[in-house]
Amino acid sequence: MTARGKYTFRLSTELAARLADYSARARVPQAQVVEAAIASHLSPDAADQLEAALARRLDRMSRAIERMERHTVISNEAMGLFVRFWLTSTPPLPDAxxxxxxxxxxxxxxxxxxxxxxxxxxxxxxxxxxxxxxxxxxxxxxx
Known part of the structure; x- marks a missing residue:
């Protein structure tokens, strides 16, 4: 078993309520939730995890932008071909x-x-x- 120290922290009313709510829903002691949160925050790989999450999100956004760009190119090409076809197949009108x-x-x-x-x-x-x-x-x- 790991030795434990006793600490006293003051939390805002809102944060204390959120902690109590989460602890009750997860059915774990509040001390365990606080301990896990502090360990996660102090973990040396927390920054790496955040960077990886941001990289995944940016990759998804990049793929979505690339799809939109492709659709725009296709739409512009289709419109251009239609206009060219229409202009070449429509006979000119008499001056009158x-x-x-x-x-x-x-x-x-x-x-x-x-x-x-x-x-x-x-x-x-x-x-x-x-x-x-x-x-x-x-x-x-x-x-």
Missing amino acids: AQPAAQAKGRERYEGFVEALGRRLANGQSLADEVSRDIGPESSAGGT
Whole structure:
């Protein structure tokens, strides 16, 4: 058995209540909880454990950022290909029809911006909508 010394500590009311609550839930003596906490705090590898935990968290965040970057690149590439296809496949308008087409284009663009604003305000995503439209049944039948 290890020799034990007796110490008296003063804790804030809030910390004492948290200690008592934890001790009761864990069904261990408060002295054991305090002893384990002090040992953990004074442990030379506590800093290493904290550093390892931070490194794991940073790695997870880095992977998430890399996925977002990949999705952004794919989205930009898809948009660029669509615009290129649309521009190369749409025949030019005669000069007489230009003013009417420009007016209609402005009207459609304003409608597009309004619809985009509504979707963003409601938290709607085209990717989510397409995923719902495709559904799991169509991916299972295609393989």
